[in-house]
Amino acid sequence: MNRIVLISLLSILTLEVVAQEKIVQTAGRDLLGEFAPGFAAINDSILFGEQVWNDPTLSLHDRSMVTISILLGKGLVDSSFRSHLELGKKHGITREEIAALLTQAAFYAGWPNAWAGFRVAREVWAEEVSGDDAKAAFQRGMIFPIGEPNTAYARYFVGNSYLARISSEQVSVANVTFEPRCRNNWHIHKAAKGGGQMLVGVAGRGWYQEEGKPAVEILPGTVIHIPANVKHWHGAAADSWFAHLAFDVPGEETSNVWLEPVTDEQYDKLE
Numbered sequence: 001m002n003r004i005v006l007i008s009l010l011s012i013l014t015l016e017v018v019a020q021e022k023i024v025q026t027a028g029r030d031l032l033g034e035f036a037p038g039f040a041a042i043n044d045s046i047l048f049g050e051q052v053w054n055d056p057t058l059s060l061h062d063r064s065m066v067t068i069s070i071l072l073g074k075g076l077v078d079s080s081f082r083s084h085l086e087l088g089k090k091h092g093i094t095r096e097e098i099a100a101l102l103t104q105a106a107f108y109a110g111w112p113n114a115w116a117g118f119r120v121a122r123e124v125w126a127e128e129v130s131g132d133d134a135k136a137a138f139q140r141g142m143i144f145p146i147g148e149p150n151t152a153y154a155r156y157f158v159g160n161s162y163l164a165r166i167s168s169e170q171v172s173v174a175n176v177t178f179e180p181r182c183r184n185n186w187h188i189h190k191a192a193k194g195g196g197q198m199l200v201g202v203a204g205r206g207w208y209q210e211e212g213k214p215a216v217e218i219l220p221g222t223v224i225h226i227p228a229n230v231k232h233w234h235g236a237a238a239d240s241w242f243a244h245l246a247f248d249v250p251g252e253e254t255s256n257v258w259l260e261p262v263t264d265e266q267y268d269k270l271e
Contacts, residue, residue: 064088065101068117072102073109077116085124095125096164099144103166103173103245115221118143118202135179138241142203144175146243156185156258158235158267171250177243178206183235183267186211186259195228195251199244206242207270208234215270218244228254233262237270 029040047053053063064087071081088098098121106114122143139146147164150157159182166173189196199208201222208224209215211231218224218234224244226232228251236242248254 060091061088061093064091064093065097068098069101069105069109072105072113072117075110075113077113077120081117082120082124085121089124095143096145098125099175100167102143104169107170134241138177138203138243142243144202144243144245146177147175150176153184156187158183158185158261166245172248174246175202175243176246177241178236180236180240180242181238181267182242183207183262184233185261186231186233188231188257188259189226189228189249190253190255190257191228191251192253193251194249195254196230196249197226198247198249199224199226199234200247201242201244204242205237205240206235206244207237208232209270218242231259235262238267 031040053060058066064084067084068081068088071077071084085098093101102114102117102121105117122141125143126140135146144166145164146162148162150161150163153161153163157178160179161182161184162177164175164177166175199218199222201218201220201224203220206218207215208218208226209232210226216222216224217237224234228249234244
């Protein structure tokens with residue numbers, strides 16, 4: 001008897017969970033019910049009904065990922081895009097996942113579309129970060145995750161840096177975050193053919209410098225192309241947190257050679 005009761009209770013709980021996961025849409029009827037009742041019915045009952053959104057073949061999480069990608073690819077970064085980002089967040093899409101999705105989509109949907117998408121996504125996921133310190137405030141203004149302390153490469157940095165792997169598909173992409181005054185040592189991306197690195201500024205203000213050349217300021221949207229076999233360094237400005245995406249360019253016989261630190265005397269001449 002107890003076994004039957006337990007099975008019945010589990011069945012009820014399962015039905016409740018399924019019911020909670022289903023989407024019930026009334027926007028069509030609310031906004032267009034009198035003007036276009038046929039369209040409203042298709043929108044609410046078919047698109048957001050059993051035939052599409054509530055079809056269990058794909059999870060709501062995955063459907064949101066697909067929908068966001070398609071809207072971005074068509075350049076529809078409008079109120080509907082924001083609505084689907086908010087819906088996707090409710091369906092369990094994390095900050096890390098949306099950052100990886102938009103990064104991947106940038107190569108197919110276009111760089112301007114991706115930047116437009118990131119501006120909206122950053123706002124949707126901003127409230128997820130708690131804390132009042134400078135690091136938390138910086139994270140709220142950036143969709144890419146700051147990640148974990150960059151302990152594996154700490155000996156090659158002056159100051160504290162953080163690393164978040166964004167994608168390993170096609171090309172390796174990581175978000176590197178620097179606290180104010182933090183910079184990496186002079187280094188060289190060695191390669192017999194191809195190779196090098198590309199940096200894209202995503203938040204804050206930073207610097208890039210090649211040996212024998214003036215330093216270049218990096219702001220959000222700045223793209224830095226680093227040839228192979230060129231000595232250089234990059235890092236944050238003295239008064240700002242800074243983050244950039246680092247894209248490793250494929251090549252032959254590639255390796256990184258870490259050299260001497262950028263001294264305070266060298267660094268202070270930039271400001």
